[in-house]
Amino acid sequence: MGDPRNRQYTNGEITVFWIPSKCIHATTCFRELIEVFNPGRRPWVNMEGAPTRRISEVVNKCPTQAIIWKHNSDLTSEELAAQRHVTKYEENPETITENIEQPEKPEIVENSTRIKPTNIRIMKDGPIVVEGKFKVIGADNRELKPTQMTSFCRCGDSRSMPYCDGTHRKVGFTD
Amino acid sequence: MDDNNALFKVFANGPLEVSGNFRVVNSAGKIIVNEGPVYLCRCGGSSNKPFCDGTHKSNGFPD
Structure with missing residues (x-):
């Protein structure tokens, strides 16, 4: 932390941290979940675009950990203080998105x-x-x-x- | 090639040469090439993407 470009976004349940210096633009996040991660929008992360479980799933796929997530109950006091906007995501099946053209990772044959x-x-x-x-x-x-x-x-x-x-x-x- | 698997060589105003132990996977997840050297387009203008077709020479691609 400490980089002024870093951001955090919450839906009241989890918080997603964005560390731009780590991003290599692999585009995994927005290929999978454009409803939440949309680089053409400001702010580019919309925590209300999908349910918590789906957001954490996609965040876990970030290859460089430029986006990471935490349960709000695990936030440090500093992170809590930085929280700007807290809105509870309301479960709505219409906002649950299907995968968009995510390339299959090839099988790695371990030898x-x-x-x-x-x-x-x-x-x-x-x-x-x-x-x-x-x-x-x-x-x-x-x-x-x-x-x-x-x-x-x-x-x-x-x-x-x-x-x-x-x-x-x-x-x-x-x- | 000591303990490195793949070697990337950036050609000034040209493609990216890849050699060594690697595989190139397209956006559908299919392995398209795993033997080098191959030359990947860096200028954005190739008609044979992701491979270089020499277009960088005519589209004035500068680094």
């Missing part, structure tokens, strides 16, 4: 004698998401900072090349 290949996912109309052990050599032939997960720009317009910065959405990049 102790073989090293697991680095997983490179092409996100629809989005970046190249990389997970596993890998090395990146920049355009200047120098090795870039090692990470376990990153996303490369595919739209050509990122301002933090070679990485994705979410610009593909603004420019309307399509596959």
Whole structure:
């Protein structure tokens, strides 16, 4: 915490924390649950868009923990003080959403004698998401900072090349 | 390649070269390639996405 860009959102039951510095724009959250996570809206998180169970399920899929959640009973006093808006979500079957085109994760065949290949996912109309052990050599032939997960720009317009910065959405990049 | 599985090489004003131990999965979850080297489009203009087709040379893609 401490980053002024961090945000928290609650429905009175759980609180979702948004830590933008950790986001690699894997787009998992809004592909699964646009009713709650909609980057085109302000605020971009609408805690009333789906039931608590569904929100926590999708938050758990965030690959970088740029969004995490906590039960409100587990909040620290600082987190409680930061709570801006508390509305109880009312269960309404019409707002329960179905999965939107979530790519199936391929079966990973574990074999102790073989090293697991680095997983490179092409996100629809989005970046190249990389997970596993890998090395990146920049355009200047120098090795870039090692990470376990990153996303490369595919739209050509990122301002933090070679990485994705979410610009593909603004420019309307399509596959 | 020491203990790294895949090697990514960013080409200035060009594609991303991938080699080593990796697999590329499309948005439907299907493995489309697992042998390198492959060249992935970075300019956004390829007609053969996600692969490079050389379009970056003609669309003035700068890093």
